Amino acid sequence: MGAYILRRLLVAIPLLLVVSIVVFLLMQLTPGDPAVLMLGQDATPQSIAQLRNQFGLDLPLPQQYLLFLENLLRGDLGRSFGTRLSVAGELARTWPATLELAVAAMAIALAVGLPLGVITAVGRGGVLDQITRVVVLVTVSMPIFWSGLLLIYYFSVQLGWLPTSGRGDGTVESELSHLILPAVSLSTFSLAVIVRLMRSSMLDVLGEDYIRTARSKGLRTWTVILRHGMKNALIPVVTVAGLQFGQLLAGAALTETVFNWPGVGRLVVTAVFSRDYPTIRGAVLLIATTFIIVNLLVDLVYAFLDPRIRYS
Amino acid sequence: MRSASRVGSGGRTIALALTFLLAACSGAPSTASNAPSAAASSSAKAGGTLTIGTSTDVLTLDMANYRSGQDWLVGSLIFDTLVAFGSDGQPNPSLAESWKQIDPTTYQFTLRSGVKFQDGTPLNAAAVKAQLERAAQGNFGKSYYFMIDKITPTDDTHLTINLKQPYAPFLNNLAIVTAGIESPASVQKYGDNVGRNPSGTGPFKLTNWVPGESMTLERNPDYWGTKPKLDKIVIKFIADESTRMAALDAGEIDVVQNPPPDRAKDLRSSTKLQLINGPYAQTIWLGFNSSNPILSKLPVRQAIMAAADPKPLVSDVTEGIARQATGFIPPEVMKDTVTRPAIDTAKAKQLLASAGYPNGFTIDLWVTTGRYLRDKEIAQALQAPLKAIGVNVNIKAMDYAAFSSGMGRREAGLFILGWGSTRNPDTMLRANFYSKSASNWSAYQNPKADELLDGAVNQSSYDAATKMWAQLDQFLIDDAAGVPIYWSSALYAAKKSVQNFVQTPLGLFDLNNTTVQ
Numbered sequence: 001m002g003a004y005i006l007r008r009l010l011v012a013i014p015l016l017l018v019v020s021i022v023v024f025l026l027m028q029l030t031p032g033d034p035a036v037l038m039l040g041q042d043a044t045p046q047s048i049a050q051l052r053n054q055f056g057l058d059l060p061l062p063q064q065y066l067l068f069l070e071n072l073l074r075g076d077l078g079r080s081f082g083t084r085l086s087v088a089g090e091l092a093r094t095w096p097a098t099l100e101l102a103v104a105a106m107a108i109a110l111a112v113g114l115p116l117g118v119i120t121a122v123g124r125g126g127v128l129d130q131i132t133r134v135v136v137l138v139t140v141s142m143p144i145f146w147s148g149l150l151l152i153y154y155f156s157v158q159l160g161w162l163p164t165s166g167r168g169d170g171t172v173e174s175e176l177s178h179l180i181l182p183a184v185s186l187s188t189f190s191l192a193v194i195v196r197l198m199r200s201s202m203l204d205v206l207g208e209d210y211i212r213t214a215r216s217k218g219l220r221t222w223t224v225i226l227r228h229g230m231k232n233a234l235i236p237v238v239t240v241a242g243l244q245f246g247q248l249l250a251g252a253a254l255t256e257t258v259f260n261w262p263g264v265g266r267l268v269v270t271a272v273f274s275r276d277y278p279t280i281r282g283a284v285l286l287i288a289t290t291f292i293i294v295n296l297l298v299d300l301v302y303a304f305l306d307p308r309i310r311y312s
Numbered sequence: 313m314r315s316a317s318r319v320g321s322g323g324r325t326i327a328l329a330l331t332f333l334l335a336a337c338s339g340a341p342s343t344a345s346n347a348p349s350a351a352a353s354s355s356a357k358a359g360g361t362l363t364i365g366t367s368t369d370v371l372t373l374d375m376a377n378y379r380s381g382q383d384w385l386v387g388s389l390i391f392d393t394l395v396a397f398g399s400d401g402q403p404n405p406s407l408a409e410s411w412k413q414i415d416p417t418t419y420q421f422t423l424r425s426g427v428k429f430q431d432g433t434p435l436n437a438a439a440v441k442a443q444l445e446r447a448a449q450g451n452f453g454k455s456y457y458f459m460i461d462k463i464t465p466t467d468d469t470h471l472t473i474n475l476k477q478p479y480a481p482f483l484n485n486l487a488i489v490t491a492g493i494e495s496p497a498s499v500q501k502y503g504d505n506v507g508r509n510p511s512g513t514g515p516f517k518l519t520n521w522v523p524g525e526s527m528t529l530e531r532n533p534d535y536w537g538t539k540p541k542l543d544k545i546v547i548k549f550i551a552d553e554s555t556r557m558a559a560l561d562a563g564e565i566d567v568v569q570n571p572p573p574d575r576a577k578d579l580r581s582s583t584k585l586q587l588i589n590g591p592y593a594q595t596i597w598l599g600f601n602s603s604n605p606i607l608s609k610l611p612v613r614q615a616i617m618a619a620a621d622p623k624p625l626v627s628d629v630t631e632g633i634a635r636q637a638t639g640f641i642p643p644e645v646m647k648d649t650v651t652r653p654a655i656d657t658a659k660a661k662q663l664l665a666s667a668g669y670p671n672g673f674t675i676d677l678w679v680t681t682g683r684y685l686r687d688k689e690i691a692q693a694l695q696a697p698l699k700a701i702g703v704n705v706n707i708k709a710m711d712y713a714a715f716s717s718g719m720g721r722r723e724a725g726l727f728i729l730g731w732g733s734t735r736n737p738d739t740m741l742r743a744n745f746y747s748k749s750a751s752n753w754s755a756y757q758n759p760k761a762d763e764l765l766d767g768a769v770n771q772s773s774y775d776a777a778t779k780m781w782a783q784l785d786q787f788l789i790d791d792a793a794g795v796p797i798y799w800s801s802a803l804y805a806a807k808k809s810v811q812n813f814v815q816t817p818l819g820l821f822d823l824n825n826t827t828v829q
Contacts, residue, residue, distance in 0.1 A: 032713025036720060038379055039451060045750045047451045082371050082379065083523060084507070090523070149554055157561045164558045165550055166525070260550045262525050270368075270524075270551065275713050 005296070012292045019288045020072075020281065024065050027277055033057075034081045034275040055081060055277075068281065077285075078278035080271070087282035090267060095286065097167055098256070098263035102248040104183035109190040110241065117198020117237075122225060124203065136192040148185040148258035155181060165260035182259035186252055190244040197240050201233040208232075235306050242298030246291040360828040361544040362810065363565040365556045369524050369549045372507030375492040376446040376453050381819065384489045386547065388820040389529060390430075391492025391512035394421060394440065395483050397735060397816070401644065403483040407435065407493060407513065416478035416772040417461070423469040427536045429495035431511040437465030442496045444473075455739070456485045478770050480777035484736040489820070515540045515824055524549060540824045560585065560805055566828055567813060571805035573686060576631045579805050586806050593644040593817045594732025594800035595637055595740070596684050598694065600792070601724050603755040606673055613792035614653070615663035616726075619701045620694055621655040622797045629693050630686050633803060637796035639785040640744075641737050644817035649782045650789055660701045672702020678724035683712045685800060687728055719753040729753065732800060735818060737781040738769055745784075745793055756793050 035051040036043065052058045056067060071078060077087035120129040139147075156164040162181055168174035205211065206229060214224045253265030260266070264283050271279035371379040375387045395411070398404035408421040427435040441463040447453035448460050459479040465471045475482065485491070498511035510518055515535045520528040529545040548565060550556040553572050560568045571579065571587075579587035598620055600607040607613060626636040639650030664672060679691040688709045695705045705726065710718075718724060731740045742765050743749050747757040761784060768780035788794065802815045809829040814822040 030714075031717040032711075033717050033720070036716050037713055043451075043751065044455060047454055048750075051451050083369070084372065084504075085523060093523070149558070152555065152558045157558050160562065164562050164564060165555050166548065257552050258555055260548075260552065260555055262522075266551070267524065273711060273713065 005300075008296050008299075012289070012296075015292060016285060016288055020068070020285060021065070023281055023284045024061075024068070027275070027280065028061065030275070032275045034277060037275055038081065072285075077282040080279045081276045082271075082274050082279075087278045090279065091264060091282055091286050094262055094264045094267050097261060098249060098252055098265060100179065101182055101186060101252055101255070101261055101263060102245060104179055105186035105248050105252075106190065106241070106245050108183055108187040109194050109244070112187075113191045113194030114198055114234075114237070117195045118202055118225065118230070118233075120195070121199045121202035121206065122221075129199075132195060136195055139188045140192040142188070144185060144189075144254045145258050147188060148182070148255060151181045151185055152259070165258075167262055182255050182261050185259070186248060186255040190241070190248060193244060194237060194241060198233065198237050201236050202229060205229045205233040231305065235302065238301055238305060239298055242294055242301070246294040249290050249294070250287045359541040359543050361546060362542050362567065362813075362823065362826060362828050363546045363548065364567045364569065365548050365550045365559055365565040366569040367549075367551060367553070367556065370521075370527065373510035373518065374507035375490050375494065375510075376443065377450045377507065378452055378490055384818075385820055386527065386529075387489045387492055387510070387512075388514070389516040389545070389823065390510050390514045390518060391489060391494065392514050393489065393491050393493070394423075394486050397487050397818070401735075403487055406487075407440070411483075417475040419473045419475075419482065421471050421473070423471070424536060425469050427513050428534050429498070429511050429513055430517040430532055430534070431495050431498050433495050433497045435493065435513055436468040437471040438468075439496050440471060440493055441465055442499070443493045444491060446494075446499070447490050450490075453490045456488055456490055456734075478772060480769050480771045480774050481736040481738050483774070484734070488734055516545060538824060541827050542823060545823065557805065560807070563807070566810050567804055567806040570803055573631050573633055573803070575805065576633055576803075584808055586808050586810075588804040588806055588813055588815070589633055589801050590815050591635065591642070591644050591817050592732065592800040592802040592815070592819045593642040593735060594684075594730055594819070595640050595642055596634075596687070596690070596728065596730040596797050596800065597637070597640065598795040598797060599724075599727045599729050599754045600756075600794060601722055601727065601754055602757065603722050604675075604725050606669070606675065607725065609667045610792060611663040611667040612669065615660040615667070615701060616698065616703065617789075617792050617795045618653060618656050618660035618663065619697050619703070620795050620797075621697060622795070623655075625690050625693055626798050629689050630798060633801050634685055634798035635801065637799045638789075640741065640788055640794070640796050641781065641785050642732070642799040642817075645735050646737055646778055646781060650785050652789060657697075657700055664701060664703075669702070672704065674704040674706065675725040676708050677705045678708045678710070678715060678718065678727040680712045680715045680728070681709050683715075684728070684730040685798075685803070687730075690797060691728055722753065722755050724753075727753070728797075729794075730800070732819070737785075738765065738777075741765060741781065741784060741788075745788060754794060758787075758791060758793075760787060761791075761793070 035048045035055065035057065039047055039051060049058070056064060059067070068078070075088065077091070079086055080090060116132060120132050123129055152164050155162045163178050166178055168178040206225075211224060211228060214228045252263060253269050255261065256263045256265040257269050264286065268280060268283045271283065366382065366385070368380070368382050370382050370386050372383055373387055373390065375383070375391055378384060378387065392407045394406060394408040395403040396406040407424055407427065409424045411419055411421045413419050423435065423437060423440065429435060444457065444460065444463055448457035459475045459477060459482065461474045461476040463471060463473050492512055492514075494506070495511040498509060499506050502509045508521065513536065515532055515537065516529040517532045518527065519530045526549065527547040529547070531540050531543055548559070550559060553570065556568050557571050557575060559565045576587055579585050598616070600613050600616075602608050622636050626632065626634050638648055638652050641648070664670065677691050677694070679687050681688050688707070691707050691709065695707070698705050719727065731744060734740070743751045744754065745756050745761050746752060746765050747762050764780050764784040764787065768777040768784070771777040771780065802819050804813065804815065806813055811827045811829070812825040814825070816822055
């Protein structure tokens, strides 16, 4: 097991290198010069050249990349072109907010999705199943900036129950009230996926021989479903939930922007518009690393849930 | 100064429209009557706390090295300049009590005495010298202070500034926030981090700043001028336009920068909110890339000018928020004396035929998305009148980063561009229409324009320079160097309880008399 984890971690290194090269090249292909953007329309060519030199943008591309790698090995992700703050510091400041939001969203998706999946599987074809199917379809197709705005409009502006945006003033009550709307909004897509998957996985399991055996032994229906069905039905759901969690961490940019949640996603959106290369690079690497680690964790949980799976 | 960071405006607009449609169907009022408890601002005592929602964070409060319009906006609350524009549009005394222009290149200033920086150190002539020299060296201040030769303090309250060459609008540039005087002790103490630890002489001082989230300013008890009524200003950075507006609707903030223009009508009739709309010295025009073989022909440019009527663009597309422009120089900067040729489609067709395009032509129109008030929508509205004279316009809409990079390579055909934020006509006209200027994105070249630009700054008096700029503004219209469409407005939405929230024509705040009840 230890060797397996080590091997997976080692494989992650070339993967991250590839990611960093792709980000580097993508930024070169995207039109827009950070120096011109920052200095404004009345900048002289001299001051643009001076700023490009300060930013190291006048070096040949391979040299820029090597310099970036060299600094990266020393744990230095550079400074933001815009704020001149250290990128590592900015990521350390915004990362906990993103993590908090993703965990909350995943918690909602699982807490609602798993039971709903089981119930709709058991009551297949019933009223609840039909309603869930329609609701899930609608939620999956709703763009997050619209559903987010709707939530803000009804719960904050109309009812005045919850704050519209931001992350609160540090007290638990304020933090929680600020967390609810963005977490619900972010959870919708994963929730829909989990309900659908849990339902079909449960249906598969309910048709298995060992369930019939358990039932014929006279166990109560819900004991059969929860004790014998659930554990087996969960296996594919765990994989997908893990991948979904990775996406929640990486894909919270829209939710963070709509709810003004001070996380990595919002940081990246702002950085992209000002072509703030160091911030974009740092954030993408952080997101990629997280994604790789989450995937590894999912594989490990998988082995725990299904003893037939062994890593070596 | 409008932020380039409005995201995905197209889809967002549809989403917003749907949201309000749903709200309208449910018969719900557009403003909440029961604001959540988070709204702490309205319960504050007289003066109280003003909470402002702005679109972007400040990048630095080191004015000598400012990097965005937002830096100026907040910086102007913390720093004072030697001279400041009064409501009369003239440079008035600020930190300089008085000044004398000895000859075209020599200015003598007498400083106000007894002024203290927010770090407790006294303002003196050496501090002024240090700050102006920093500003002249900064990447950003260079274009405003390149003409300074030397600064000589004679004693604590007197200094002389010598220029390398006459520069008629010199005092205008001293009034720019970039020349806001910072405590030299603070610069020494914080070094590169002085931008996060500003110490000026202005009415407010920075007490807290969470990057990307919020900023708190408190009244400066030692302020030399009339003390502001507000105790505190909290600035929250909310990038998304709809979310920013929702925070106002929910009562969490008192004022919103750049509310969606489509809310203007609803705000004007609201009982709880008000629309604050004042002139902002920025001109938006339809530009021509003169290196394009078609657009290099004067009759073609004149034809487009005769067809592109700014009137409906202003009244309909901007909902009457902006002001119809005649010349390039906004009236806040200089009296407008320009006359425009009449809108005349028949004449436009004749002009095109005379240039060899009786059947018109097809051309790209470059435009930013959301950088200027209704920019993309203006471009769309221009398609019909140009089509009427046979000019088929393909709109190329993009974010400002991509726009500026392509414009720098002179890739556009037609384009929509804005320019604003300083009160010096030379800055804007030289950048855009001087033959050797790097930011002359229209590749416009005319020896007469160059002559007028150089002549104006060399005048010994500002009045004499003004006459030449007025002449140039008219010449640019006659030569169809571009078609000015509108002069901007700074747009804010606020609770009715906010009084005397003033914005200057440079798009800055004047909050000295502001109160929140």
